[in-house]
Amino acid sequence: xxxxxxxxxxxxxxxxxxxxxxxxxxxxxxxxxxxxxxxxxxxxxxxxxxxxxxxxxxxxxxxxxxxxxxxxxxxxxxxxxxxxxxxxxxxxxxxxxxxxxxxxxxxxxxxxxxxxxxxxxxxxxxxxxxxxxxxxxxxxxxxxxxxxxxxxxxxxxxxxxxxxxxxxxx
Amino acid sequence: xxxxxxxxxxxxxxxxxxxxxxxxxxxxxxxxxxxxxxxxxxxxxxxxxxxxxxxxxxxx
Numbered sequence: 001x002x003x004x005x006x007x008x009x010x011x012x013x014x015x016x017x018x019x020x021x022x023x024x025x026x027x028x029x030x031x032x033x034x035x036x037x038x039x040x041x042x043x044x045x046x047x048x049x050x051x052x053x054x055x056x057x058x059x060x061x062x063x064x065x066x067x068x069x070x071x072x073x074x075x076x077x078x079x080x081x082x083x084x085x086x087x088x089x090x091x092x093x094x095x096x097x098x099x100x101x102x103x104x105x106x107x108x109x110x111x112x113x114x115x116x117x118x119x120x121x122x123x124x125x126x127x128x129x130x131x132x133x134x135x136x137x138x139x140x141x142x143x144x145x146x147x148x149x150x151x152x153x154x155x156x157x158x159x160x161x162x163x164x165x166x167x168x169x170x
Numbered sequence: 171x172x173x174x175x176x177x178x179x180x181x182x183x184x185x186x187x188x189x190x191x192x193x194x195x196x197x198x199x200x201x202x203x204x205x206x207x208x209x210x211x212x213x214x215x216x217x218x219x220x221x222x223x224x225x226x227x228x229x230x
Contacts, residue, residue: 002227005227006224006227006228009220009221009223009224009227010220010224012216012220013217013220013221013224016213016214016216016217016220017213017217019209019213020210020213020214020217023202023206023209023210023213024194024195024198024199024202024210027201027202027203027205027206028198028199028201028202028206029198029201031201033201049201050200050201053200
């Protein structure tokens with residue numbers, strides 16, 4: 001009787017352990033995960049899916065006026081079924097849409113990845129009458145299905161060239 | 171100092187298993203939903219409780 005009860009505890013321990021593993025696989029691994037790669041100012045930033053689950057669901061990037069920003073959006077479909085969605089990338093400022101960047105339909109097979117690349121030219125976003133020392137903030141929104149990612153773009157003025165100060169005459 | 175080689179290898183095996191499970195837990199816990207995290211926590215507590223009872227029964 002004691003051996004039976006002892007074995008029961010061992011089986012229950014194993015059951016709990018495999019339950020945890022099952023939760024990690026079903027809840028932690030399975031699903032649709034997206035990653036945004038932004039290359040601005042000679043630096044690539046990787047924004048993984050878990051970043052958006054934090055308290056502040058925004059990511060910010062600093063770009064120098066006139067520079068181009070290279071973006072890559074990768075979707076990892078870790079499900080047994082295919083994933084289909086319309087991806088829409090837009091730029092917003094003060095709750096108003098400034099421009100549509102791209103719109104594309106994607107279909108990703110089970111346990112496959114797909115990615116979209118595009119370039120963002122900051123010169124096209126800035127109004128023509130803007131002052132060179134002016135700073136602009138925009139929100140880049142990537143939306144597909146129920147997933148929405150917001151990245152704040154800080155478009156900073158270009159750094160002034162360092163002027164050489166002539167040496168005072170002696 | 172008459173430790174059998176098998177026990178040393180078992181020790182390494184257990185250590186690597188724990189390291190692997192620990193790594194996977196650290197890697198995937200950030201992707202878990204709130205309900206998943208809670209269920210995992212409860213199962214972990216239950217697992218250690220049952221394991222303790224098992225060791226208690228075998229006389230440890």
